[in-house]
Amino acid sequence: MSVQARYWRLNARPEGHDYAGALSLETRALGAPKPGEVIVKAEYLSMDPGVRVWMTAREDSYSPPIPLGAPMQGQFIGTVVESAADGFAAGDTVRGFGQWADHSLVDATMSGLSKLDPDVRDVRDHFGALGLNGWTALCGLRDVLNLQGGETVLVSAAAGATGSVACQIARNMGCTVIGIAGSDAKCAYLTGTLGIARAINYKREDVAAALARIEGGINVYFENVGGALLDAALPNMAMYGRIGICGLIEGYTSDSGLPGPARFDQILMKRLTVSGIFLPDFMMKGIDYYPPLKQWYDAGKLRLDFDETRGLENVLVAFTRLMTGQNTGKVIVDIR
Ligand SMILES: NC(=O)c1ccc[n+]([C@@H]2O[C@H](COP(=O)([O-])OP(=O)(O)OC[C@H]3O[C@@H](n4cnc5c(N)ncnc54)[C@H](OP(=O)(O)O)[C@@H]3O)[C@@H](O)[C@H]2O)c1
CATH class of the missing domain: 3.40.50.720 (NAD(P)-binding Rossmann-like Domain)
Incomplete structure (x- = not known):
């Protein structure tokens, strides 16, 4: 099955907060997943400030610059639509690291793909309080x-x-x-x-x-x-x-x-x-972090409110809100 993905492409290193001058919304066909890969249809995208560093040309950061012409990278919550990876099947609700896109083709291991605990009242909490x-x-x-x-x-x-x-x-x-x-x-x-x-x-x-x-x-x-x-x-x-x-x-x-x-x-x-x-550096301990956070969450002692923008075409609006301090709580984009 060939999937058309709409994604945000980094065309230039942004000046300040001029994201519209540096990124564009494009379409591309995703190939079939190879062994170990899945295609995920994203429902929510997470906006994270660290991504702004990868938009620069800095070589001394903890992550290399995103190459010009490449898709922007970020976290998603979504549903597997096609899987060639052990442990994942079409229909699974997952979180992982992919692209600012409606569909991401990712390596399950490299993207930290994980199935989500359904015993959570709001799936978006897997980004924030529980993510x-x-x-x-x-x-x-x-x-x-x-x-x-x-x-x-x-x-x-x-x-x-x-x-x-x-x-x-x-x-x-x-x-x-x-x-x-x-x-x-x-x-x-x-x-x-x-x-x-x-x-x-x-x-x-x-x-x-x-x-x-x-x-x-x-x-x-x-x-x-x-x-x-x-x-x-x-x-x-x-x-x-x-x-x-x-x-x-x-x-x-x-x-x-x-x-x-x-x-x-x-x-x-x-x-x-x-x-x-x-x-x-501590990702292997992620599994240890979940239980205490979930305990506080279930007891009403941990919450994370959302600053939500709707639509893939409005990702830059959401990212600008984050990078200019307009948000209270977690900035996400609902692209369902
Ligand atoms: N090291 C890690 O593994 C890791 C992981 C996740 C996040 N982080 C870091 O944690 C920090 C918060 O990230 P977050 O995702 O939780 O974002 P966030 O706090 O929801 O949003 C960023 C906030 O930074 C504040 N801010 C203060 N000075 C700013 C400035 N000069 N420019 C822009 N914003 C400014 C703004 O609020 P006010 O102006 O109202 O204070 C803004 O709302 C970031 O530095 C991020 O890189 C690190």
Whole structure:
């Protein structure tokens, strides 16, 4: 069976957030799956900021640049329509890493294809609270930062997908959680809906001054942004505090990355530990991350709201929302 796929092609390295000038929606025929491969009809696409780094020409990132002329890459949730891979059959609901496309031809192993637990009230949660964002937050807080109950935890991009799950995990573990976000509405969401102790609007407040008022300092900083926020946090860390660099979105449009923090000296003065958090290094543990997240989810202690756009033709609208901070919760595209 020949399947026509509509997909987003990267034609040029984008300038800033001009995605329409760099990508186009195209059509191509997918071949029949070879042994180990499947064709998936996507129902939802996940928008993830890391993809913006792969759109640049940077060779020093954790993933190589996407070649010009190639399809954009990203996560999907969908249904297998044709399978030549052991363990997968037409009709299976799956999550995996493929293309920004209505149909993806993928190698089941390389794409991390997995069948989804049907005992989940909303299949979209397999992207967020129970998927990549949940796993990243748990892996970062528990396995990289060794978070302990009773500690004071700071999270940046706290109202976004990974940040809002990190806030709830730390809250569930009995920590005092402070979130940083870019609007009063997001801050109200963090303290109201998610029930964390304090939220700081970095576009309106002096973040360093607000953090200086935290008694005892910050034990753990879950960093998603970098730049000025990292500089505000460094002098306000507690002695022997830990910083986990999960993301540096502030620098993702740049070809040269982010310069180091101006308050680098505080790593010595406070004897801090700074670690990178990179989920793929822990992917083999994905299976371990699911049960605690699912327990909190079933108990109503873990949620991830969605910022949803409809239609494959509107993928760039969704991606722009993500990359310009218009979202609260997880940015996805419904292409059913
Ligand atoms: N290392 C890993 O394995 C891994 C895995 C998943 C995600 N991540 C990282 O985690 C971070 C969050 O990802 P996500 O998918 O959960 O996205 P997200 O938080 O839902 O959305 C990105 C958020 O970043 C905030 N932001 C702050 N400064 C920004 C700036 N200069 N430009 C654009 N946005 C800015 C925006 O909210 P406010 O402005 O309101 O704060 C925006 O909503 C990203 O850095 C991502 O690369 C890392």
